Amino acid sequence: MTTLPQHPARRPVRIGDADRERATERIRTALAEGRLTLEEADERQTAAYAARFESELVELTADLPAPPPPPAPPLSKQARTRLGIHGIVVAALATMLIIGWATSAAPFFWPAWPMFWLALSLFLHARIARRREGRLTPA
Numbered sequence: 001m002t003t004l005p006q007h008p009a010r011r012p013v014r015i016g017d018a019d020r021e022r023a024t025e026r027i028r029t030a031l032a033e034g035r036l037t038l039e040e041a042d043e044r045q046t047a048a049y050a051a052r053f054e055s056e057l058v059e060l061t062a063d064l065p066a067p068p069p070p071p072a073p074p075l076s077k078q079a080r081t082r083l084g085i086h087g088i089v090v091a092a093l094a095t096m097l098i099i100g101w102a103t104s105a106a107p108f109f110w111p112a113w114p115m116f117w118l119a120l121s122l123f124l125h126a127r128i129a130r131r132r133e134g135r136l137t138p139a
Helices: 017-032 038-050 054-061 077-103 112-132
Strands: none
Touching: 017 038, 017 054, 038 054, 077 112
């Protein structure tokens, strides 16, 4: 029987089947991308299925790129509705500004500035909605 280190933070962590599957999926992805040969992938997968501790899996995948982060979940229905209403209001106001300009005798396109601020408000609304739902980290 092996003796465990005295410090609990340094004890080996046992893994389960889901951990082994994640590691073998990374190995299969690396094989498909041409990062590993068939023999290397086979050896690593065999070792992954035989692994008992987390440190063993880390060694098998340490030289492989990290998996991409999972895609962000879509905005909630309420957030999408509010953003949609805001978009409709911005479009209606921009249309009214353009019609006002077209019917006036102004020599320059004066609605550009109000339309810029309307578009900025819509952009910021979308950014704030994503941040509130945890989809965007603060800049």
